[in-house]
Amino acid sequence: MRIVVLVSGSGTNLQAVIDAVRDGGLDAEIAAVGSDVPGCRGLERAVEAGIRTFTVAPADFASRPEWNRALEEAVAANSPDVVLLAGFMRILDAEFVARFEGRLVNTHPALLPSFPGAHGVRDAMDHGVKVTGVTVHLVDSGVDTGPILAQAAVPVLDDDTEESLHERIKVEERRLLVETLAKLA
Numbered sequence: 237m238r239i240v241v242l243v244s245g246s247g248t249n250l251q252a253v254i255d256a257v258r259d260g261g262l263d264a265e266i267a268a269v270g271s272d273v274p275g276c277r278g279l280e281r282a283v284e285a286g287i288r289t290f291t292v293a294p295a296d297f298a299s300r301p302e303w304n305r306a307l308e309e310a311v312a313a314n315s316p317d318v319v320l321l322a323g324f325m326r327i328l329d330a331e332f333v334a335r336f337e338g339r340l341v342n343t344h345p346a347l348l349p350s351f352p353g354a355h356g357v358r359d360a361m362d363h364g365v366k367v368t369g370v371t372v373h374l375v376d377s378g379v380d381t382g383p384i385l386a387q388a389a390v391p392v393l394d395d396d397t398e399e400s401l402h403e404r405i406k407v408e409e410r411r412l413l414v415e416t417l418a419k420l421a
């Protein structure tokens with residue numbers, strides 16, 4: 237199974253996948269790591285692991301569709317079986333999603349369909365839920381609306397801050413992501 241991973245930030249989910257491939261717990265190859273954010277830590281992690289990288293920054297394109305097409309071609313050039321959004325923070329257009337339909341995987345730090353969007357951890361806390369968690373799902377043309385592959389619950393503690401809760405969610409997220417990719421492989 238060839239995986240292309242897209243990142244926008246620190247790349248901790250990417251690191252979990254790199255480690256799982258290295259340890260033999262995940263029978264897959266990371267074909268390339270791509271980003272919309274030049275020089276982000278996730279790209280550095282890929283370089284450190286000897287993985288090919290590419291950057292497709294929206295600022296370099298005249299329009300959002302042109303950026304989507306360029307990213308789509310850069311991903312497709314690496315012949316992925318699975319495209320993993322690992323802390324990738326851009327919405328992909330319907331044409332991108334259609335190109336990789338059924339092979340495009342995202343993780344979200346809440347129990348979808350509750351609390352979609354960019355602030356799932358904060359929105360769950362603000363609502364006062366006592367249990368939240370993480371969702372691994374297939375991406376469709378909506379945002380965080382695609383078919384759910386796996387979920388894990390995380391309790392909200394009385395003294396949690398958004399940061400402390402997010403850290404515990406991230407532990408579950410890394411575990412569930414690797415487990416789900418292993419099943420797909």
Ligand code: 3YE
Nearest residue numbers: 324325326327328353354375376377378379380381
């Ligand atoms: N695209 C589609 N469906 C999905 N991308 C992600 C999940 C997912 C997806 O289920 N079609 C935050 C997006 C939320 C946001 O509004 N981003 C802005 C840019 C923000 C910036 O300037 O950096 C945007 O225009 O995309 C991945 C997770 C998306 C998180």
